[in-house]
Amino acid sequence: MKLVIEKLPDLRALYIKQLRSLLSAEEEILRGLPILAELATDTQLKQALESHLKETEIQAQRLRGILTQIAGEAQPLTSRAVMALIDEAEDMVQGCSHDAVRDAALIASAQRIEHYEIAAYGAVGHFARVLGRESDVGALGQTIDEEEHADRLLTSVAARVNPAAKKAA
Numbered sequence: 001m002k003l004v005i006e007k008l009p010d011l012r013a014l015y016i017k018q019l020r021s022l023l024s025a026e027e028e029i030l031r032g033l034p035i036l037a038e039l040a041t042d043t044q045l046k047q048a049l050e051s052h053l054k055e056t057e058i059q060a061q062r063l064r065g066i067l068t069q070i071a072g073e074a075q076p077l078t079s080r081a082v083m084a085l086i087d088e089a090e091d092m093v094q095g096c097s098h099d100a101v102r103d104a105a106l107i108a109s110a111q112r113i114e115h116y117e118i119a120a121y122g123a124v125g126h127f128a129r130v131l132g133r134e135s136d137v138g139a140l141g142q143t144i145d146e147e148e149h150a151d152r153l154l155t156s157v158a159a160r161v162n163p164a165a166k167k168a169a
């Protein structure tokens with residue numbers, strides 16, 4: 001596959017490109033999260049994934065708003081990284097025959113995605129600050145807070161699920 005390399009002459013262009021990639025990431029997560037939530041056995045885990053799905057819809061909407069303001073349109077740019085993380089999660093989870101082990105795999109996979117998002121939003125949030133786009137800084141910061149909250153919630157579910165997975169035959 002030959003890729004066309006888009007010219008990025010300045011930080012503003014890089015900021016827009018990364019926002020477009022994040023929009024694609026959120027759209028991929030909107031596609032993948034219901035599949036992962038459906039496979040969860042632990043009630044709290046299922047709820048955590050489902051409630052993050054609702055937050056993800058808002059996060060995608062926030063990105064569309066920011067992109068429309070700065071670029072006049074909100075065109076996603078395929079995030080191959082998140083697509084691969086979700087594919088890998090689906091493969092990993094399908095290999096688990098015990099409920100608790102599957103839940104442990106779901107948590108580990110979901111946290112990989114969360115950490116990717118936290119890193120990516122952290123970078124664009126700083127770009128927004130340097131570019132003097134204060135309202136974007138606020139909106140992106142809100143998304144980071146939600147991602148971090150989701151991550152902490154998954155850590156607390158793992159504290160219960162992982163020991164149960166250890167006992168799996």
Ligand SMILES: [Fe+2]
Pocket residue numbers: 026029056059117147
């Ligand atoms: Fe997100």
